[in-house]
Amino acid sequence: MPAHDVLIIGAGLAGQRAALAAADAGASVAILSKVHPVRSHSVAAAGGINAALNPGDSWESHAYDTVKGSDYLGDQDAIEIMCREAPDEILHLEHIGVTFHRSDTGHLGTRAFGGASAARTYYVADITGQAILHVLYEQLMKHHETVDRYEEWFTTTLLQDDDGHCIGAVARNIRDGRLEVFDAKSVILASGGAGQVFKPTTNALICTGDGIAQAYRIGAPLMDMEMIQYHPTTLAENGFLITEGARGEGAHLYNALGERFMEKYAPNKLELASRDVVSRAEQTEINEGRGFPDGTIALDITRVPRKRTLEALREIVNIGRDFAGVDITREPIHIRPGMHYIMGGVRTDVDGQTPIPGLYAAGEVACVSVHGGNRLGANSLLDTLIFGRRSGEHAAHRARGVAMPKTSSRRLADVAAEIDEIIRRENTGGRRISEIKDELGETMNRYVAVYRDAEGLARAHEIVRRLKAEAPTAAIDDKGTVFNQDVLGAIELGYMLDVAEAIVVAAQERKESRGAQFRTDFPERNDAEWLHHITISRNGDGVPEKGTAPVRFTQWEPQERTY
């Protein structure tokens, strides 16, 4: 039975950064992931990572842009920490080997990104996430003596002692079906986002909100769950992302009439306004009949010099060619807003601590909240690294004063019984897991998207409740132990339904329009009544409980938001 000072669940950027930081602080560390670490979804991050590192730039400017981008819902103390620590984090990455692209003078080069008042996005072509993730994994290989890696292990349950402290987790070895208790003095959740709750999404198949639901199930409150980011440029058919880097390099948006419509909506920043603003502008054009017949808008990258496109946007040249049949260096590509990111998550403080002692969260699974109502492009990678590191350090220190906990084997038997129940279910002609998942995704994408209203949200909630009742009866085909992906799919569906309900309930609760939440029935931002976070806590099997948390201000008063 493995026992470690710090157990990290998830090996994307947040998890790997946390593992390296905790090991560096002297802790014994285990890092566990349901896919091989380099397959984590961080690998897909294309555009880059923000930091005010140039002499002419300042962390205050970065922080202000982030606060404004968040529509004043971000917690300013956390945002200050993130932006202040960003330059050192970039330099650290550079030193351990990330191949950041350079300027003509050989210094780190930057590109422009949306919602930012300076070009402060550092990048490796358009494989930034991949480059950083693979370099962190190099470091994990280097430090294999201090960090134990459990690759292809699936966490099902977080464990608590009688006082409510989090003391480990139960996980299943995907390769042979073996269940194991992982004892730990501190646990860091770094299990990423929940994009699969929507269909289509830019997110990978593994982004099923596991950690959000696992924390929620042991009583951790979720926060800002209504804030779902729709990215302005995704492919219509399959939801694949065209990075914001394209607009950063100079690409324009046109409607079917050939108008550069962003001139109307954001006369100063145009295509590089905040994502919520650009996505809404596109959706308005489409809804008012100025989109293309397939419900899309044109993104014109041909304006960017070809050599530059091939050097800096190569991945989307490939995506255009392979998945849309378009040569983006020669013709515009059709796009539309698509689900991309969840600003909300498990509520934490600036050291990653959740209200449950011993449980930390970092990365997309967490809500610090640095993104508030809307995340700026290239701020998420930063979020994962800064708060991953801070969680790792804090958890390692905390572990020093704590004895190694011990979980009774009864808990293991409980989890084993739950999994056996799924495997043994008889097929009684009910719907398949995949059908339930599809209905969930389509429902969310229909009613909980760029524009929302009370009626649609109520409908969505009704459907989610129905699916929640149906899911526990769906049978699976695979009865084996080796790589039983079927049973994992059934467990993930349960997580997704919990996350979906939290999203819908929070969206119903916020009766105003702020950031990514636009209510057509409450189209104005209403600071007097709604300038606070909404929290969601589990309430047995009933409708989740709603609460509030104050927004923490330091130096920026809410203002009207124009770009």
Place this chain on the structure above:
Amino acid sequence: MAEYTLKLRRYNPESGEAPFWEEFQIELEPHRSVLEGILKVKAEIDGSVGIRCSCRAAICGSCGVRINGRAGLACHTHLGHAADSGVHADGRTITVEPMGNMPILKDLIVDMDAVHWKKIQRVTPWLINKEPVPEREYIVPHENMVDVTQTMACIQCGACVSDCLSMEVDPLFVGPAASARAYRFVGDPRDAEQYERVKDLAEDRHGIYDCTHCFNCIEACPKGVAPMSQIMRLRRVAGADHGIVDRNNGHRHEQAFVTLVKEGGLLHEAELLPRSYGGDSWFGKFHPAAGQELLSSLPVITTALLRGKVTPKGVLAPHKLPKDALAAVQAITEKVERRRPRNELNLYITGYDDSPGAGDGDVHPLAADGDAMTSAPGPNPHRPTSASESESA
């Protein structure tokens, strides 16, 4: 919509049965991927089919398989294209089986740790910093960072490892992916141990000189990493920059070819061997190493003489070229040698210019189709040429 027959290789280690083929019928548009086809099978027909997958967009490296016998990513291969190529090529049937050179765990899932990741570990896959580490960033040329980005682009899918011919013969061969990984550090000006790295890989019996130039890895790679080209570059760094004598004497052999053609306009076979082993000049044959090699090669030489492939006269007198032809050959050699050293084109440095109206003619072959979606299944007549062109560019 079109109908496809997915013929999947199944294996369940718990059943005690041998692997077998199972066919599934699906309907999807031809431009959907083979992965989408398999996911449809899982969703609608049989959830127990095992395949690793996550991103669906050729970026996570999970879904390496063999489609119609050739390695590639399931998510990066169009159904329509796969059905039109391969053994069946009947516009309908597509075979999918696990990758080669690695043990199979279940259905389409192989044990990458046992082979691929072990080899990656072998090349000390982390940066060994040049000291002192600067307070801010290392100042390095943009071109170098763009250059190593080609190998950074490797998604560790294992497709190249699956189809590597040398690895089939010598399982200990360091292999294409790990070699490409090695170049990522060898080409990085921030790394302190370029010499040690290439020396290690050149002198290892299963190192970079174990590759037979079969091009399979270049064809299999979905990301245009061109592992074989990276191996060639490692060899050049080892031989030309550091003068490392490899076990097979490959670098000197290559040098000897070049010098002989430069001097005489044509190859002089009898000089080739002594020069490769002794030294790259007329005196090379007097070096003891050359004598030794000559001795050990005697059986081959005798057979050649007996079969009339080599004549005693040919051994002694080189082939002759007319003067003007020789001058032309030497002019070419000079021109090539005057070029900046190893100014190689790669994925990211494409040699494009932005002159208006630049037609397809200026498209560098690798950039044009080096990692097109057609990669996995079916023959693609352009590929070997494009790869070799990039190699010599």
